[in-house]
Amino acid sequence: MAIKSKPRIKAPSEAKAGEIIEIKTLISHEMESGQRKDSTGKTIPRAIINTFTASFNGKPFFEANWFTAVSANPYQAFFYKASESGEFTFTWKDDDGSEQTATAKLTVA
Amino acid sequence: MQLRSWTPSRREIMEVGLASVLAAALAPRLAMATEETVAAELKKLYGDKPMAGGKIKLDLPEIAENGLVVPLNVDVESPMTEQDYVKAVHVFADGNPLPQVVTYRFTPQSGKAAASVRMRLAQTQNVIAVAEMSNGALHTAKAQVKVTIGGCGG
Amino acid sequence: MISRRDFVIAAMAAGALASGDRGAFAQAARLGKMMQDDILRFDPVGTLTILHTTDLHAQLEPIYFREPSLNIGVGEARGLPPHLVDEAFLAYFKVPAGGADAYSLTSLDFDALARTYGRMGGVDRLATLVKAIRASRGAGNVLLLDGGDGLQGSWSSLQSRGGDMARVFAALGADAMVGHFEFTYGADRVKEIMDAAPYAFLAQNIRSLEWQEPVFEGRKMFERGGAKVTVIGQAFPRTPISNPRWMIPDWEFGLREEDMQKQVEAARAEGADVVVLLSHNGFDVDRKLAARVKGIDVILTGHTHDAMPKPILVGSTILIATGSHGKFLSRLDLEIKDRKVAGFRYGLLPVLSDAIAPDPEMAALVRELRAPYAADLARVAGHAESLLYRRGNFNGTFDDMICQAMLAERDAEIALSPGFRWGGTLLPGDPITFEAIANATAITYPACYRNTMTGQQLKDVLEDVADNIFNPDPYFQGGGDMVRVGGMGYAIDVSQPVGRRISDMVHLKSGKPIEASKSYAVAGWASVNQGVEGPPIWELVEKHVAATKAVKIEPTSFVKVTGA
CATH class of the missing domain: 3.60.21.10 (Metallo-dependent phosphatases)
Structure with a gap:
């Protein structure tokens, strides 16, 4: 199952240099585990988002590899040490090869 | 009634009754991960390298409220500088169909080697985290999460 | 003091x-x-x-x-x-x-x-x-x-x-x-x-x-x-x-x-x-x-x-x-x-x-606050001939009455009633009013279901609930008392870990041991699942008390407790 909705981000838009900020993300996805059977007894194939990446000004700083145990509609929270103004890019990679991205601006005073 | 079977969505869980939940719980199970399969995964990653305790804080509920969405917070003590930071954290569960839960890759720019995700736990089991430091040292921590039908309080 | x-x-x-x-x-x-x-x-x-x-x-x-x-x-x-x-x-x-x-x-x-x-x-x-x-x-x-x-x-x-x-x-x-x-x-x-x-x-x-x-x-x-x-x-x-x-x-x-x-x-x-x-x-x-x-x-x-x-x-x-x-x-x-x-x-x-x-x-x-419900509250279904109380780690006589009502009104072999700690006590001679019944049953998920469960499933329920009360680590306890049972006896060793506390489950009416693979008709209420069907428990208890008229229940001996 492909990613079907816009991801949501909660991150501060401003920070002081050196401040460690928390970033929270959510995306809608069934995260089909490949462990379930349908009503005819056939195994439903695995279909999950397998990689989440966070970059700032093009430089990756955090990555999560998700396995089938990650819950549907995955939530991921993590941290970032602010140093300069710029833009976050968040990327979700699906088993089917599709990708979804979201961005957020950060101003460092 | 807490879920013990591997079931798809919260909505579907809610629709099943007591008997069916129990029936599912008692139905022949899929092959489950064990302590040994977790150990085998770790061996693939790090061979026989020794692992120390300490440094990792695994923040998990004592009892899962919903086996489909169990909050998992992991926090590894580290200065997170270029010289000394946490490179990776692997999290496993030893009673799920597959042992892997999540792998995090951190950088000094992460500021803090901490992250939160939500996971599925099929039954009462241990959650194991292993952290790989930038100098190659390994640390590990383990916590049990109980998955129960509960009982009626108050 | x-x-x-x-x-x-x-x-x-x-x-x-x-x-x-x-x-x-x-x-x-x-x-x-x-x-x-x-x-x-x-x-x-x-x-x-x-x-x-x-x-x-x-x-x-x-x-x-x-x-x-x-x-x-x-x-x-x-x-x-x-x-x-x-x-x-x-x-x-x-x-x-x-x-x-x-x-x-x-x-x-x-x-x-x-x-x-x-x-x-x-x-x-x-x-x-x-x-x-x-x-x-x-x-x-x-x-x-x-x-x-x-x-x-x-x-x-x-x-x-x-x-x-x-x-x-x-x-x-x-x-x-x-x-x-x-x-x-x-x-x-x-x-x-x-x-x-x-x-x-x-x-x-x-x-x-x-x-x-x-x-x-x-x-x-x-x-x-x-x-x-x-x-x-x-x-x-x-x-x-x-x-x-x-x-x-x-x-x-x-x-x-x-x-x-x-x-x-x-x-x-x-x-x-x-x-x-x-x-x-x-x-x-x-x-x-x-x-x-x-x-x-x-x-x-x-x-x-x-x-x-x-x-x-x-x-x-x-x-x-x-x-x-x-x-x-x-x-x-x-x-x-x-x-x-x-x-x-x-x-x-x-x-x-x-x-x-x-x-x-x-x-x-x-x-x-009580006026709108005065007629319901005052309605008398029968009276108590013995002390009817709820509190205690295992069955109390008020819950025995509820279990008996479920066994009779839902034609079940075994009844399960939640280990709530709330609900008043009636003295011998007291009328059993609808209010007294509601004081022990008034919840937003009152449906009395009827299911079949195997002996193994019944044991699993007892084990899980027992661990919620007798886990030696308080952080794993949930409060409340043990699930009440009707139609069934069992032994419990509270000092054992989960899965090993419950034994000697017996179907009281037949005197036969509960068999792990055999199915039993079970009635219960207060299921935490959504969409459970059945009449509200108070209705069933009131009906049963009205049919019984005088309720006399002595403290039960069918739960044998050791390890305390």
């Missing part, structure tokens, strides 16, 4: 506890002469008074409530209060047998003492005590805190979805409250009531599932008696497990011990002189928490319905246990010196309804 003379006077610096003489008062009580002034007499200390009510379970009017005759403590709590009953309880707390104290605190000679000392509780009596204490102490020096489970447990509370009790707490002038069964009215209703309430609804341990952010305020600072008092609220941490999660699908609970520590530190940083935890954790959980979270001065415990006439100290943390159903009001006077608790005096005030004049305003409110 119940008597003014038995209030604990603690010089905390010296760590000395001194108890006074209480003989004369107890004697007066034995003679039935305990009066309102005796209950209220209190030698104040310091400038601050904290009043605590908890687990009222929506009892507007006085009731009988028999304390448990079996309350097993496991692990480190073994043999410690509150896991002491009857003679052992009296001996531990130095309470004389046969008086009002023994009546209100134990199950000993309950029938006879109940007839001497009468019903307990009633929010109009509670209001009298609260107003009198505010008048003598100065309203600006008194904080009134409720430990939750106040809005559920009666027909009028169920019909008004907690609205009746919300008005009662407002009229009492409550300052803050926490929750448990309140959540069984659903997230929206809880929000609606608490947004409108003049008191704070505190819950440091509830998070939105979506973003993991606080749903309610966790603490509130009050200025009383010249001191800054911060109250931290803790909702019942296991609500989504013990009660229907689908009613609060977007909230996550849990103990959150680390967050609790942060709350305490934040409170101190804000200038709190006194930090009070208003808790619905249950006593054993709070005793463990008190030893692990630093800096809490007072824990007002709740949930497990324990009433203790003296505080329990864990380090310098004072633990108070106020009982349930409005039977007691706790008064804790604190002396604050140099921005710290320097001493205290405590009294567990018995709300003996015959000795206390009802507060006219609250009495009028109670009449108004």
Whole structure:
């Protein structure tokens, strides 16, 4: 199952240099585990988002590899040490090869 | 009634009754991960390298409220500088169909080697985290999460 | 203590506890002469008074409530209060047998003492005590805190979805409250009531599932008696497990011990002189928490319905246990010196309804709140020929009656009834009114289902629930008592781990052992699953009582307990 909705981000838009900020993300996805059977007894194939990446000004700083145990509609929270103004890019990679991205601006005073 | 079977969505869980939940719980199970399969995964990653305790804080509920969405917070003590930071954290569960839960890759720019995700736990089991430091040292921590039908309080 | 003379006077610096003489008062009580002034007499200390009510379970009017005759403590709590009953309880707390104290605190000679000392509780009596204490102490020096489970447990509370009790707490002038069964009215209703309430609804341990952010305020600072008092609220941490999660699908609970520590530190940083935890954790959980979270001065415990006439100290943390159903009001006077608790005096005030004049305003409110349901409440289905009570770790006679009703009315082989600790007691000869039935059954998920379950499934249920009560680590306990069974006997060794406690399950009617692979027709109620079908339990019980007319149930012997 492909990613079907816009991801949501909660991150501060401003920070002081050196401040460690928390970033929270959510995306809608069934995260089909490949462990379930349908009503005819056939195994439903695995279909999950397998990689989440966070970059700032093009430089990756955090990555999560998700396995089938990650819950549907995955939530991921993590941290970032602010140093300069710029833009976050968040990327979700699906088993089917599709990708979804979201961005957020950060101003460092 | 807490879920013990591997079931798809919260909505579907809610629709099943007591008997069916129990029936599912008692139905022949899929092959489950064990302590040994977790150990085998770790061996693939790090061979026989020794692992120390300490440094990792695994923040998990004592009892899962919903086996489909169990909050998992992991926090590894580290200065997170270029010289000394946490490179990776692997999290496993030893009673799920597959042992892997999540792998995090951190950088000094992460500021803090901490992250939160939500996971599925099929039954009462241990959650194991292993952290790989930038100098190659390994640390590990383990916590049990109980998955129960509960009982009626108050 | 119940008597003014038995209030604990603690010089905390010296760590000395001194108890006074209480003989004369107890004697007066034995003679039935305990009066309102005796209950209220209190030698104040310091400038601050904290009043605590908890687990009222929506009892507007006085009731009988028999304390448990079996309350097993496991692990480190073994043999410690509150896991002491009857003679052992009296001996531990130095309470004389046969008086009002023994009546209100134990199950000993309950029938006879109940007839001497009468019903307990009633929010109009509670209001009298609260107003009198505010008048003598100065309203600006008194904080009134409720430990939750106040809005559920009666027909009028169920019909008004907690609205009746919300008005009662407002009229009492409550300052803050926490929750448990309140959540069984659903997230929206809880929000609606608490947004409108003049008191704070505190819950440091509830998070939105979506973003993991606080749903309610966790603490509130009050200025009383010249001191800054911060109250931290803790909702019942296991609500989504013990009660229907689908009613609060977007909230996550849990103990959150680390967050609790942060709350305490934040409170101190804000200038709190006194930090009070208003808790619905249950006593054993709070005793463990008190030893692990630093800096809490007072824990007002709740949930497990324990009433203790003296505080329990864990380090310098004072633990108070106020009982349930409005039977007691706790008064804790604190002396604050140099921005710290320097001493205290405590009294567990018995709300003996015959000795206390009802507060006219609250009495009028109670009449108004009950009026719409008067005909239902008064309806008599039959009468009790033996003591019908609920509390105790295993089956009580009131639940036996409910189980018998399910077996008969749903044509089941085995009945399961939840181990709730709320619900009143009926004396032999008392009418069994619809109100009395509702007092033990009034929940928002009352459907009595009929299912088939295998012997193995039944054992799994018993094992899981038993682990919820007898796990030696309090953080794995959920409060409540063991699931009640009808039509089936079993043995339990409480000292064993999960999966190994239950044995010798037997189908009572046939006398045959319960077989793991065999299917049985099982009736039960209070399933936490959504969409469970069946008639509401009160309807079925009323029907059964009406058919039985005289209900005579002796305490059962089909649950054999070892390892305690």
